[in-house]
Amino acid sequence: MKASFANKVVLVTGASRGIGRAVALAFAREGAQLVLAARSVEVLAQVEKEVRDLGSEVLSVPTDVTSHGAVTALVDAAMNRFGRIDVLVNNAGIGKVGGIESAAFEDDVHQTLRASLFGMINVTQRVLPILRQQRSGTIVNMSSVMGRKAFSRFGSYAIVMHAVSAFSDSLRQEAADSDIQVSVIHPALTATDLLREAEEAEMPPPFRHMTPLSSEDVARAVTKAVRCGKRRVVLPRTANMLLLGEALSPRIGDFIATALTQRPIAGLLGMSRGKTYHETILSNPSR
Template identity: 75%
Template sequence: MSRSFAGKVVLITGASRGIGRAVALAFAAEGARLVLAARSAEGLTEVEQEVLTLGAEALSVPTDVSAPEEVAALVGSAVRRFGRVDVLVNNAGIGKVGEVADGSFAEDLRLTQSASLFGMISVTQQVLPVLRRQGSGAIVTMSSVMGRKAFARFGSYAIVMHAVSAFSDALRQEVAADGIRVSVIHPALTATDLLRDADVAEMPPPFRHMTPLSPDAVAKAVVTAVRRGQRRVVLPRRANTLLLAEALSPRLGDLVATALTKRRIAALLGMSSGKTYHETISVPST
């Protein structure tokens, strides 16, 4: 088994479940030492035990990334324990569903910005001095396909994911001379708890019959992106059809987004090939 990250220190936010948990286990399998951060102390304990079972070291630090003092404590704990940070995976975040006209839209946007954007900025700013002193490192930001093309009823999330994409592009150029690489990941709908509380009828229309990615598939892409220094990763590759259409013309992008609401067309594009999101997350995880 490849252990190309043996001894490397990987700090992961939002590590207690979903993509964060999968990323932690993927890096643990590669021999990395893990710093696990999330609000749920109980969830972190469970993931830490899984990491230890794989033979990797782990430090769990319950952290609300929207609280600057907790972020500072997180990075301080990581450096005191391991002396360095080699990879930062900014994964913590939330998402809200609703139309722009909804009375809750502005508050949904504020909450999403706090967790998914400003929290990520706070963690990155705390880790950057460590990486610069080392003269090396990698930063991964988790955006979304929604960070390149917005869908109806997911505007607040898309606004923040666009901001994450822009932040990542700017950061990549700013730190290149310091030996620090930046990768932004754009997964399509993934089988996490992000939209668990949304009824099927409330989902963004293209998502209602889409087959979600597995967290393990996204985690594998994250590890590969860090290993190869990939600047931008879109998952699945077929989603590039939508993004290419959007880049050529907003009209074409809207046409593809509308086409994805038709199950037959989504199936032809390979985006609907099995269980839907709600069918997938209703199955207890093992």
């Protein structure tokens, strides 16, 4: 494979499993040097080994992205080791399932905001001056299809993903004068541990029979977005129909969202073609 990112330094948060791990490995395969950040020390060490086995130089730094001190230590360690940062992938975050009338809803919003939005802001504010000084670099922010269209029972997550989308749009315009690229990724349901603890009956209705994307699908989209300068990526492509409908009218968006609760319709759109999320997660070890 062509080493598209040879000698480029890529910092990935939430790198210990799921999309973050897959993104780290994808960049490593294309020759990048990696800085890995996550809270889980032991699992992060395993990903570090996997990256090193691919022939890439790697630094792992156990980090809670909601801690200003921890993020400062992470970025300082990256600069001391490599002297630059070329790509930041803001992937760390959590997701909660539950209705708006749930007693836990407000707390779910607060927790998700802290981990998935304020953590992202924290890391970005520390890395952005470095990219400005270099007058180059890319920031990739992981959002979701629900960063453009909310589904029932996933309101707390959708609120935060909409905020990530708005943050990314503002950041892209503010950073343009320094030749800094900003990409926001909007994957549909993905086979990660994000919703492992949610019962199938608690899931948003369309999710109960959808076939999830793989983490590797999303990772390939991330590396392509950086390589090609894509500002926004929606996965799978058919999900753009939902977002187009929502842009035209909330009534159309809601109609499509309701239609997706019917497995035959989701199947026609290529979004229900195999194992469901829970079938996929239960058949694979936690990662």
